[in-house]
Structures are given as C-alpha cells and as structure tokens.
Amino acid sequence: MRNTINLGKIFGIQLRIDYSWFIIFLLITWSLGGHYFPHYYPGWQVLTYWVVALSTCLIFFACVLAHELSHSLVSKAHGTPVRDITLFIFGGAAQIVSEPEKPGKEFLMAFAGPLISIVIAILFRFVVIIIRDALHPVAALAYWLSRINLILAIFNLVPGFPLDGGRLLRAAVWKITGNFRKATRIASGAGQFIAFLLIFFGMFMFFTGRFFNGLWFVFIGWFLNNAAERSYRWVALKDTMRGVTVEEAMVKECYGVEGDMTLEQLIHEHIIRGGYRCLPVIESGRVLGLVTIHQVKEIPHHAWTSTTVKEVMIPLDKTKAVKPGDALFSVFETMTREDISQLPVVQDGELVGIIGRDNILSFIRTLSELGI
C-alpha cells in the first residue's frame, strides 16, 4: 500500500501507519499538552505537560491498535484471515480479507473491539483509584485514557455500518431475515443516516463558533458516509456475481500480435486504431506473453521504432493467469486490490481469453439492466 509506513507484524498481521495519522497524532498531543492538561492540572512544569501529553497520545494509539487487533484475532480464529491493520487520521482499520459467512461470527468479531476498549477503560480507572492523588501526572494520563477508551467503545457501538455497532445491527438483521444483502443495505443505510447527523451537528458547531470541532465532525461524517456507501456497493456487486465464472465475462476473441513487431507499429495499428489495450503475443501459433498499454508507456517515445513487442511483453508464466472456471468475484477482488486492469485466462497452458475490470463491470451492468 502507498503512503504507509510498515511497523512489522504481530500475530501474523501486518501493522501500518498511514501518513495522515501524523496529523491526528500531532493534534491530540498538542491539544493535551497545550490546553487540556495545563487547564485541569495547573502547577506542573512545562516539560511535564509535554511528556505526559506525548505518552498519553502514544498509549491511546496502542489502545486503538488493541481494539483493531481484537477484531482481527476473533476473525482469524474463525478462519477469516486479516491482511493488515492501519492507523490513519480517523483511528484504526483492520482489513479483513472477506466478509464473514455467518451472522454469529460477524457478531462476535464486531463485539470484540468495543469489549476490549471497555476493559482497557476499566483498567485505567483502577490506576486512577490506586494512585488516588488526583493531581499526579500518571493519574491524569490514566484518567484521560480511561475516558477516551470508553468514548471509543460507545462511538463504535453506534448502529451504523461500517462502525462496529452497524456490524452488530447487520448480524441481527441477517440472523432474522437470512438475507445478507438486505441486512447490509439496512445497516449501511443506518450508517449514512448517522453520517448525515454528524455532518449536520458539525455544521451547527462550526456556525456557532466551535470551528475546529465542527469541521472535525463534518469530516468524520463525510468519511462514514463514503464508507457506508462503498461497503454496500461492494456487497451488492458480490451478490450479483455469485456463481458467475470468469468464462462468462471474459473476452474470447483474443487478437494476437507478432513478437517481432515494433512498438511503433503496435501503437498505431493495434492500440490506437484497433482500440486494444492488452494483446497476446503469438509466435508460430503459441502464446508467449502479453503486452499491455502499461508496458508501452514505460518506453520513451524515441525508442518506439527500435523496440520490439517481445522485448517489453510480460512472459505468460509471469502473468497472474486465471482459469475459466474461477469465481468471477474473487478475480475481481484481486484485480481491484492489486490494481490490475487485465488478466489472461489460461487453460492447460493455452490462452483462452482475457478478463478485464471493465469487462467485468459492463457484464454486471448488463446483468442488472436485464434484472438478472
């Protein structure tokens, strides 16, 4: 993934930090060290404020990681792998490879995060009780962390998908109706409603003088709305593609080009005039590889007359070939994730077609226009 820093792996799950996270990290540290602690705990030394603020903020994000990790570990325990956990401007997100297959699993997975946050909140509360001295820097740190983890749990329990509470709602509707798509539509509809409330509330705050907090709510609402919409669209797409194989959507008439053709010829005769973006390279009846517009773009214009197709093509064994019988949705998922626009369809070492993301999307459009 671009724009992220790798933090290594924990329980086999990749941890990452998105660059946008530094913004929220600095904002929280600055508001704690510059405002919150000096306001509620007067009399400390200046350096103490900043050390406590920085430690509080770091521990807070460790708590966010613990929240995401608990979702991930429950998901893994139920056999659904987790690709990574990323900290970003709005907190943390675990990338779970596929949707859960049963409402019960989804319920447990969604509940694990807020549960851990509540447990952490209680633990910090104990620290405050043990220290007893209300003005002690560690008590101040523990008090803030106890409160913020409770807020984190409560906010995440709001029943709007893709928040944890929205997942709980989806699991419940799914259990009752037995319809995953319908459950997702209801839960993400609730997510969008909550998103609009947040935006509305944020605008109200903005216009009544609390500019920063107002803007923040508007941004969270906007983010939540996008996420809810995207999640539903994805589930609907998956539902439409259920049982469909690559063979049904692929382009069968593969138009081959000779390997010793120059790029100049390829571009003018096939790419511009023919409208092809991906072509198999054929030599004496055998497919050697593929050439796509991406490989051509890599070569500077002046070298187009002296470079042959064979020199730039991806050899067949280097391409991530798929089989005609593969499930269309999982191929589409891989292509979207890895940003691949086309893949060769190979059976018994022979090229039988090409599958492109645009083929898949137009195939889906046709299906839904026909109401299938």
Ligand SMILES: [Zn+2]
């Ligand atoms: Zn969560």
